[in-house]
Amino acid sequence: MKDENFAGNSKSAIDFLGNKWEYDCMGCAIANGEMKTPGGIIYEGKYTILVADPEIPIPGFFIVNIKKHINSFSQLNKEEREEIGDIIVYAQRAIKKICNVKEITLVQEERASHFHIWIFPNYSWMNEKIGKGITYLRDICEYSKTNANKDIIEEVLYIAKKAKEYFKEIYK
Ligand SMILES: [Zn+2]
DSSP states (O other): OOHHHHTTOOSEEEOTTSOEEEOSOHHHHHHTTSSOOTTOEEEEOSSEEEEEOSSSOOTTOEEEEESSSOOOGGGOOHHHHHHHHHHHHHHHHHHHHHHOOSEEEEEOOTTSSSOEEEEEEEOHHHHHHTOSSGGGHHHHHHHHHHTOOHHHHHHHHHHHHHHHHHHHHHTO
């Protein structure tokens, strides 16, 4: 995977269902509905959108995406921070419950032109096959893209659906 793709700065993407998307900015395209990510929107708040990562098929690998085009936590106002904080809390609880994972890694890089946070579940197969910790995230993503199959993709979509139900219950 090219470095710019990894940070979400590429101008196009092929999602894990094989759909090709082109845009100026992936974050903006998700926010304005131009890009429909596999599994759909898990939760949409006033300022943010939670989706499954469109390119890496790992069950419960979610992205919190802010709607406006900024690239830093330091540019968020209090209301936006509060909403993001809540979404991360509920997303982590949902992932731990539904996917039965014990650890989750959060990643936010300012080199990505559009602010988003990775909510990355740490499965034991990752530790065994590739390694544990942030150093190995890229290799885990590469491995997951290369070894995707129908069952895994169905599982990813199923988990997204369960997480959507979880959020619906929270915000009813
Ligand atoms: Zn953007």
